[in-house]
Amino acid sequence: AQSVTQPDIHITVSEGASLELRCNYSYGATPYLFWYVQSPGQGLQLLLKYFSGDTLVQGIKGFEAEFKRSQSSFNLRKPSVHWSDAAEYFCAVVNSGGYQKVTFGTGTKLQVIP
Amino acid sequence: SQTIHQWPATLVQPVGSPLSLECTVEGTSNPNLYWYRQAAGRGLQLLFYSVGIGQISSEVPQNLSASRPQDRQFILSSKKLLLSDSGFYLCACGHLNSNQPQHFGDGTRLSIL
Numbered sequence: 001a002q003s004v005t006q007p008d009i010h011i012t013v014s015e016g017a018s019l020e021l022r023c024n025y026s027y028g029a030t031p032y033l034f035w036y037v038q039s040p041g042q043g044l045q046l047l048l049k050y051f052s053g054d055t056l057v058q059g060i061k062g063f064e065a066e067f068k069r070s071q072s073s074f075n076l077r078k079p080s081v082h083w084s085d086a087a088e089y090f091c092a093v094v095n096s097g098g099y100q101k102v103t104f105g106t107g108t109k110l111q112v113i114p
Numbered sequence: 115s116q117t118i119h120q121w122p123a124t125l126v127q128p129v130g131s132p133l134s135l136e137c138t139v140e141g142t143s144n145p146n147l148y149w150y151r152q153a154a155g156r157g158l159q160l161l162f163y164s165v166g167i168g169q170i171s172s173e174v175p176q177n178l179s180a181s182r183p184q185d186r187q188f189i190l191s192s193k194k195l196l197l198s199d200s201g202f203y204l205c206a207c208g209h210l211n212s213n214q215p216q217h218f219g220d221g222t223r224l225s226i227l
Binding site for chain 1: 118120148156157158160204206208215216217218219220221223
């Protein structure tokens with residue numbers, strides 16, 4: 001069965017500092033991976049996605065993520081965090097067929113301090 | 115592009131009362147539709163999914179039910195709410211055999227008193 005682990009429940013960074021949010025997945029085949037962001041009281045917005053090809057994918061809002069098959073990881077990064085990046089971030093893996101079962105991690109809440 | 119509408123945005127209900135949350139989708143046809151619940155610190159839990167009108171699959175046993183009376187309408191219901199039904203409910207849209215990401219509505223915050 002597919003699963004996603006986000007080991008950090010809560011992360012605090014200073015504005016302007018770099019950010020890395022960790023995501024580890026378990027899936028039997030080549031995974032399709034996503035990162036979503038959720039602002040308080042809002043739905044989920046897609047940041048970026050990985051299907052195949054280049055293992056470094058660029059997303060919106062200056063985010064990027066790197067797929068590392070050997071480590072079963074798909075970590076999200078941003079070189080310089082802005083106060084508006086404070087939100088909760090979810091990593092997700094989707095199966096490659098059928099009804100499109102998506103498994104989400106439990107999320108990482110990001111706090112940005114001035 | 116797809117747009118997902120959910121209403122109401124916020125709902126406060128007493129224990130034992132009925133529930134009806136609605137989700138409608140624009141900009142696509144024959145979508146897969148999903149209901150998720152998000153409880154504090156527990157991520158997203160898939161409750162129901164539907165691949166077509168009248169077709170509902172339940173992922174977890176619970177006090178809730180879902181219906182899909184039209185292609186782009188998905189309803190989450192309960193006859194008698196429990197305290198444990200409190201949470202943030204999200205509707206999502208995807209497509210069969212697709213690796214494209216799901217799109218989400220803005221959610222409904224349900225508080226049970």
